[in-house]
Amino acid sequence: KIYQKIRVPEGLKNIPTLSFLNLVIAIFAKHGMDKRWEDIREVLEKDGIGKIWFDGEWSIVITDLGLAKDIVTKTDLYPKSLLEELFPRSLVAKYYGTNVVISNGDVSLEARVTYPAFRNLPVHVFVESAMKLLEVMEEVDNEPIEVKSLMQRYTLDVLGRAAFGFDFNNLENPKNVFVTTYNELMKDLGNPLYFLLSFLNYFPRTKALNKMAKLNGLFDEIVEKKCESMKSGEIDKKINNGTADLLEYMIQASSDPENPTLTSEELRYNLAVFMFAGHDTTANALTTVLYLLAIHKEIQKKVRDEILRVLGDDLTPSIEQQKELKYMNMVINENLRLYPPAPELQRRYNTQDVKFHNHVIPAKTNLILFVYGIHHSSKNWENPEKFIPERFENEKHDHYAWLSFGGGNRSCLGMNFSLLEQRLTLCLLLRKYEISLPEDSIHKDKLQLEPDNTGTMGPYPISLIFKRNTH
Numbered sequence: 161k162i163y164q165k166i167r168v169p170e171g172l173k174n175i176p177t178l179s180f181l182n183l184v185i186a187i188f189a190k191h192g193m194d195k196r197w198e199d200i201r202e203v204l205e206k207d208g209i210g211k212i213w214f215d216g217e218w219s220i221v222i223t224d225l226g227l228a229k230d231i232v233t234k235t236d237l238y239p240k241s242l243l244e245e246l247f248p249r250s251l252v253a254k255y256y257g258t259n260v261v262i263s264n265g266d267v268s269l270e271a272r273v274t275y276p277a278f279r280n281l282p283v284h285v286f287v288e289s290a291m292k293l294l295e296v297m298e299e300v301d302n303e304p305i306e307v308k309s310l311m312q313r314y315t316l317d318v319l320g321r322a323a324f325g326f327d328f329n330n331l332e333n334p335k336n337v338f339v340t341t342y343n344e345l346m347k348d349l350g351n352p353l354y355f356l357l358s359f360l361n362y363f364p365r366t367k368a369l370n371k372m373a374k375l376n377g378l379f380d381e382i383v384e385k386k387c388e389s390m391k392s393g394e395i396d397k398k399i400n401n402g403t404a405d406l407l408e409y410m411i412q413a414s415s416d417p418e419n420p421t422l423t424s425e426e427l428r429y430n431l432a433v434f435m436f437a438g439h440d441t442t443a444n445a446l447t448t449v450l451y452l453l454a455i456h457k458e459i460q461k462k463v464r465d466e467i468l469r470v471l472g473d474d475l476t477p478s479i480e481q482q483k484e485l486k487y488m489n490m491v492i493n494e495n496l497r498l499y500p501p502a503p504e505l506q507r508r509y510n511t512q513d514v515k516f517h518n519h520v521i522p523a524k525t526n527l528i529l530f531v532y533g534i535h536h537s538s539k540n541w542e543n544p545e546k547f548i549p550e551r552f553e554n555e556k557h558d559h560y561a562w563l564s565f566g567g568g569n570r571s572c573l574g575m576n577f578s579l580l581e582q583r584l585t586l587c588l589l590l591r592k593y594e595i596s597l598p599e600d601s602i603h604k605d606k607l608q609l610e611p612d613n614t615g616t617m618g619p620y621p622i623s624l625i626f627k628r629n630t631h
């Protein structure tokens with residue numbers, strides 16, 4: 161049995177091996193993605209794929225751009241692996257179930273009911289939350305502020321109001337019970353031991369399950385409150401005139417008791433995944449971009465000058481002005497290249513044998529599309545570790561060398577949501593403040609990345625100084 165588990169399948173024999181021991185060391189030493197990349201860079205830059213054994217099977221880690229393109233565009237040949245198949249009985253499978261991000265075929269199409277909500281974003285809600293952020297920051301001047309948790313509180317408020325019509329009010333109330341329960345559960349979900357040794361999932365995790373039940377109860381409350389506040393027929397009316405929010409689309413999709421598009425369980429799974437995908441990612445992106453601007457003063461000045469030139473006296477950018485903020489958009493893209501909040505795509509597998517160079521990857525092999533590696537490979541980017549926004553000036557790079565929001569027809573639904581939020585926040589903050597990194601910061605030599613156990617990548621807490629501009 162053990163031999164069967166560790167035996168290398170025929171087609172994978174000549175694919176270079178990535179060390180299992182190094183992976184275990186990385187997990188226990190809490191290495192960030194940058195250190196992990198150092199371990200495997202040589203193999204992946206040379207061959208574009210590598211095999212790694214963990215949790216009883218061989219997986220293929222991929223940085224080859226041709227294969228990356230196939231994986232994101234040929235969704236029938238490369239479906240996503242569902243959580244219950246990957247981690248049977250795990251907390252993560254119980255919490256997220258099958259949802260808009262992790263599903264295939266008809267199920268993923270049904271779960272995309274929220275799609276129209278993304279075409280008509282309630283910009284005023286974004287602006288109001290950003291103003292509240294400024295109010296909170298107003299209380300501190302020229303003193304370090306811990307940005308990571310501040311951005312998490314802010315992006316959660318934006319998501320709650322813009323997507324669910326629910327005010328978490330986390331900027332004003334950091335100890336909100338919803339948020340503390342969520343954060344505690346995220347720690348349990350990301351415990352790497354349960355991914356490395358999945359048999360542990362067969363033992364009960366009562367405390368974590370209790371937190372999950374509490375959070376699910378809070379999700380149910382959000383749905384109930386929404387239903388109460390809507391008079392009958394009101395959701396249909398909003399859907400007809402295109403002003404419904406994400407949750408309203410989901411409630412309508414689950415409202416037919418005979419044949420709901422989403423069952424109430426699926427509605428909850430989707431709420432859970434939107435809560436995660438919709439705020440942790442953008443919070444990390446905002447944190448890293450503020451850090452990059454703090455340590456690259458000349459780039460910070462260039463972005464600020466552009467904001468003042470394009471916006472004039474306007475505080476927030478219109479859709480047109482957002483397009484005109486060309487340099488800021490390059491900075492945002494370059495930040496997402498250096499620190500992609502989703503450093504790996506959700507795992508896929510191949511439904512048929514796939515030929516790659518002189519290897520044949522047998523059907524049903526676990527495939528990990530390694531976005532961080534693609535973004536940091538010197539095969540795709542000159543001086544990949546350097547922050548050079550200008551590289552996005554004429555978009556000379558290969559289309560699949562930048563996969564921050566995924567690709568193909570399963571790419572990120574919330575891309576414009578997140579970009580709007582990032583642009584707006586940068587406009588407001590840079591006009592008002594000069595940002596710098598304190599002399600004694602642990603990030604002084606290099607941004608210290610946290611292990612990405614929950615699936616999103618970001619730094620350890622980081623304090624920045626926001627000094628009011630004098631001009």
Ligand code: HEM
Pocket residue numbers: 260261262268272323434437438439441442445500501502505506507563564565566567569570571572573574575577578
């Ligand atoms: C910087 C911010 C964000 C990043 C880097 C990001 C990244 C990604 C990536 C890489 C995927 C593709 C996953 C895969 O192919 O396995 C994805 C999918 C998705 N994202 Fe985002 N995301 C961000 C913000 C958001 C926001 C704000 C929302 C919602 C409010 C959102 C909702 C979704 C959804 C629903 C999908 C699944 C689409 C589908 O499979 O049909 N994301 N995201």
